[in-house]
């Protein structure tokens with residue numbers, strides 16, 4: 001016991017601690033008894049920001065505050081000491097916490113935890129890549145000696161940046177073996193990659209850009225039977241279509257940069273975890289509340305914090321997530337059907353197309369949230385998101401001719417936008433990983449990735465049609 005503790009907690013500090021505990025108890029009650037009973041859209045619009053918060057703390061502002069401040073001032077030394085020891089809810093310093101990122105975190109924790117009977121929490125990050133780093137690092141710690149073998153098991157069909165982070169930063173630079181699962185629909189392959197040195201199981205679904213998919217529930221059960229956490233990159237689905245934690249995943253990573261911030265205003269990320277997750281790492285704090293633990297300890301030391309301005313801009317976009325995903329999914333379906341019939345298109349990959357090999361599996365998991373409460377539908381409805389890819393007949397050169405001919409659709413290394421955006425993964429997002437890496441991830445050179453936005457689908461189809469008409473005309 002330290003000297004301070006043997007002297008007991010000073011009365012004034014105890015008052016701060018008591019007030020903090022009352023606040024947390026009241027917040028817990030509010031979440032359990034009110035917020036958890038709301039529909040998805042209500043949570044997306046309000047999150048945890050209340051009229052009372054606004055009136056008492058933020059001069060009645062109906063929009064969450066953008067606190068462009070580095071640090072919080074304290075009344076006295078006792079409050080400061082309690083805050084910095086994490087004995088009271090506080091934001092202290094914006095690398096650790098901030099009122100704006102607080103509301104962002106709670107909205108995401110509640111949306112990813114929608115329909116989940118347990119509790120979830122969230123740690124905001126500066127980007128999707130830092131969300132992945134934040135989620136993975138704690139499980140890679142040394143347990144015995146520095147040279148002990150460690151490995152992770154992950155889907156080979158994943159975002160190019162993830163492939164790079166795992167292959168170069170973990171495997172080549174730190175000697176942590178990455179065991180790629182090539183056919184994620186084959187449970188035996190997952191099982192054969194796991195051994196006593198495995199630290200975590202990682203999967204992206206639907207994957208960007210190939211739309212890989214796997215049986216989430218079965219992979220979660222497999223991971224748990226080995227006392228391993230399942231981490232899922234759910235960027236493409238968003239919580240409006242899939243909430244992996246409800247199907248057994250322990251941690252979700254989001255590149256909130258994408259569909260969650262469909263306006264395209266900046267880069268941000270999030271890690272959302274269930275409380276009491278599964279891991280073979282002996283750390284009770286980490287198990288109990290993973291997000292809070294990485295936020296207060298690991299990320300305090302690494303510093304991948306989210307900017308408060310970004311947090312509120314993203315919150316603003318997330319309020320209309322469900323209806324946007326519905327609209328964009330329906331438009332994507334229409335565009336996919338058009339491309340499928342076009343003579344200059346070799347193949348179309350979209351999970352919504354009935355003859356896609358993963359259509360049935362994806363249909364078990366991808367549902368428009370709350371469709372049963374929607375006047376228009378009144379029953380559960382499958383939606384498949386707004387990411388699709390296709391291959392132009394005749395190879396890479398034709399794909400480029402088509403791509404260069406696009407007029408309305410933007411050519412950009414981007415996705416999830418309210419504006420339709422297209423890219424050629426082999427020369428952009430998946431350029432770093434080289435030919436061998438691309439073939440592992442199944443990215444042919446003539447593949448075009450298209451993310452259909454909020455425009456009228458007929459105008460998108462017209463643009464695709466005129467660009468395709470330029471192919472083979474030279």
Ligand SMILES: *Cc1c(COP(=O)(O)O)cnc(C)c1O
Nearest residue numbers: 127128129159208235255257268
């Ligand atoms: C873009 C993306 C990332 C990386 O996110 P950033 O916000 O760009 O750092 C990770 N995973 C997927 C699936 C992505 O599409």
